[in-house]
Structures are given as structure tokens and as C-alpha cells.
Amino acid sequence: MNLKYRKVIGKIKLFLDKKNIIILHGSRQVGKTSIMRYLINNYLINKEIHLRSRFRQRADRRPRYRIADEVR
Numbered sequence: 001m002n003l004k005y006r007k008v009i010g011k012i013k014l015f016l017d018k019k020n021i022i023i024l025h026g027s028r029q030v031g032k033t034s035i036m037r038y039l040i041n042n043y044l045i046n047k048e049i050h051l052r053s054r055f056r057q058r059a060d061r062r063p064r065y066r067i068a069d070e071v072r
């Protein structure tokens with residue numbers, strides 16, 4: 001999937017270097033999920049940031065990402 005780089009991503013990356021929570025909100029069909037996927041694929045995975053699972057399981061060394069609209 002080719003995701004388009006957007007100017008706002010550069011501004012969001014400034015906050016990802018710190019321990020901040022990023023919340024994307026907006027109307028329908030404005031690209032929130034695309035921006036999130038771009039950040040995960042091009043920033044988080046490349047930087048090898050390991051996330052804890054949401055059910056308090058022990059964090060392992062394989063990154064786990066879940067995008068809400070892909071969970072079935």
C-alpha cells in the first residue's frame with residue numbers, strides 16, 4: 001500500500017520522540033487511519049519501539065500493532 005506523506009506528519013513526529021500520547025481526530029474520510037498507518041510503518045517499526053499489549057501481558061520483543069478498523 002502506498003501511503004502519501006502529508007505535511008502534518010512532520011509535526012506529529014516531533015511529539016513521538018517524547019513520551020506523549022497522540023490523538024488523531026476529525027471528520028469521516030479525512031485520512032486519520034492513513035496517517036496512523038504511515039507513522040506505524042515508517043516511524044515506529046523502523047525505530048523498533050516495543051509496545052505492551054493492552055491486556056497487561058508481559059511485553060515481548062516483537063512489536064504488536066492493532067488498527068481498529070482491521071480488527072475482525
